[in-house]
Amino acid sequence: MTGKRTGGAAVSRRPLRRRLGVIQHDDWPVHHAVGVARLDSVSDDALVAGMAMRDGDAAAAFVRRFERRVFGLAVHVTGQRSLADDIAQVAFTRAWAAASTYDGRRGSVANWLLTITRNAAIDAVRARRLYPVDDERLGRLVDATMRGDGLAGDRTADAAITNADAAAVLERLRALPIEQARAVVLAVLGGCTGEEIAERDGLALGTVKGRIRLGLRRLRTDLASWTEDTER
Amino acid sequence: MTDHPEGDLVDLALGHLAADRQSAVLEHVDSCPSCAELLRQLVAGADDVLTITPPVDPPAGFVDRVLGRLDPPPTAALPAGRAVRWGRAASVAAVLAVGGGVAVATLAPHRLEPQWSAGPTTAARSQTADLRTKTARTVGSAAFRSSEGRTTVSIDVLPGAPAPWYSCRTRLADGTTVELGSWSPGTTTPWTVTLPTTSDPRSIELIAPSGATWAAATFH
CATH class of the missing domain: 2.60.40.200 (Superoxide dismutase, copper/zinc binding domain)
Structure with a gap:
């Protein structure tokens, strides 16, 4: 099945205050690992502050912390590992270049970075105009998201806050009617347009957009209430 | 625009609205509090969902490739008593020029490796x-x-x-x-x-x- 993407520039978006991240220990050179390791327990905001000061160790720690999530989002939207590799690199380089403009009062580092990633991925897919929407891939994405794979393996210093926030999102997503939850996941994490989802599921476009609208709105409303309760 | 463009707001929030529609929709949003609130909720809801992105392992060497593309290139922290630089082959020339002849090893292209050097340096x-x-x-x-x-x-x-x-x-x-x-x-x-x-x-x-x-x- 193929889907046509509409044109248009990416919309500027402001993330919410959410914290998450992933630390992956790989074969990074030993000497550098010493410098990066001291930053493994540093907060996300501090790493961005370090990048704004052009601290190479902060940049390395930042990439290590978020690479799996950024690459994951790029893969989900594009469906191609090679293209996702390039997009994920672009996302990190954009974050590096814009680190001095990051404002922690407007949203979390993770959301800031993932929004950069999603916009870059959608722009790349849109530039290719016709793009195959892989039913099996999108099905796996919905399953993995609803299963809570996004909460696994989080070992940052902010893990407690991170997991609480992400778990709250997942709980609210699971509480939505399944058709709304699936439309939301396909649209946000799969990068699908309403037209693509409608074609894939054999539904009217208005129905799909209605599901996305109702799902996102209820998710946000429920989370706002939860946030107020936890901060009270 | 008199009706509330709820479908367009969904596309706008998700980054899919065609450029030729954006100005009209945003103009409506500026004058319609209920649509402005809906757009805010849609954008915030999408941001929330991003936090549960299922992770995927990137290809080997991903970190190196990212650090090799950073512009401007990073500086590095200096351990006490020694100067360390991280960089690609292209940055070695800069070290030599700035450090006044500090000895450094040859680097493989596009590979970040630590470069230890003795003596003074004016590196950041x-x-x-x-x-x-x-x-x-x-x-x-x-x-x-x-x-x-x-x-x-x-x-x-x-x-x-x-x-x-x-x-x-x-x-x-x-x-x-x-x-x-x-x-x-x-x-x-x-x-x-x-x-x-x-x-x-x-x-x-x-x-x-x-x-x-x-x-x-x-x-x-």
Whole structure:
């Protein structure tokens, strides 16, 4: 099945205050690992502050912390590992270049970075105009998201806050009617347009957009209430 | 536009709205509080969902490739007594030029490796650390960058600082303590101060009006 993407520039978006991240220990050179390791327990905001000061160790720690999530989002939207590799690199380089403009009062580092990633991925897919929407891939994405794979393996210093926030999102997503939850996941994490989802599921476009609208709105409303309760 | 463009708002929030529709929709949003609220909720909801993105392992060498593309290239923290640089082959020439003949090993292209060198260097140095209270709660971050005889200190505090202002001071590697001045976290974020010194900060303290140290950052 193929889907046509509409044109248009990416919309500027402001993330919410959410914290998450992933630390992956790989074969990074030993000497550098010493410098990066001291930053493994540093907060996300501090790493961005370090990048704004052009601290190479902060940049390395930042990439290590978020690479799996950024690459994951790029893969989900594009469906191609090679293209996702390039997009994920672009996302990190954009974050590096814009680190001095990051404002922690407007949203979390993770959301800031993932929004950069999603916009870059959608722009790349849109530039290719016709793009195959892989039913099996999108099905796996919905399953993995609803299963809570996004909460696994989080070992940052902010893990407690991170997991609480992400778990709250997942709980609210699971509480939505399944058709709304699936439309939301396909649209946000799969990068699908309403037209693509409608074609894939054999539904009217208005129905799909209605599901996305109702799902996102209820998710946000429920989370706002939860946030107020936890901060009270 | 008289009707509420709810379908367009969904596309706008998800970054899919065609460019030729955006101006009309945004114009409506500016004059329609209910659509402005709906758009805010849609954008915020999408941001929430991003937090549960299922992770995928990137190809081997991903970190190296990202660091190799950073522009401008990063500087590196310097361990005491030695200068270390991270860079690609292209940066070796810069080290030689800046360091006045400091010996460095040849680097493989596009591969970040540590380059140890002895002797003086004028390379920029920078470090970042969390600002923590006595109970180890992270309340912000501090960073410094030393280059060409000047050190710039940047301090950022998360919302919720209990005092309206703080005195800031830093202890330098040469043992001296420098008062950086007073700062109200709610006014300027981050707060940046430049010092005429070649000695790197070892710690930064935020001192409440009561005289007690509220938070401190330690550089290694």
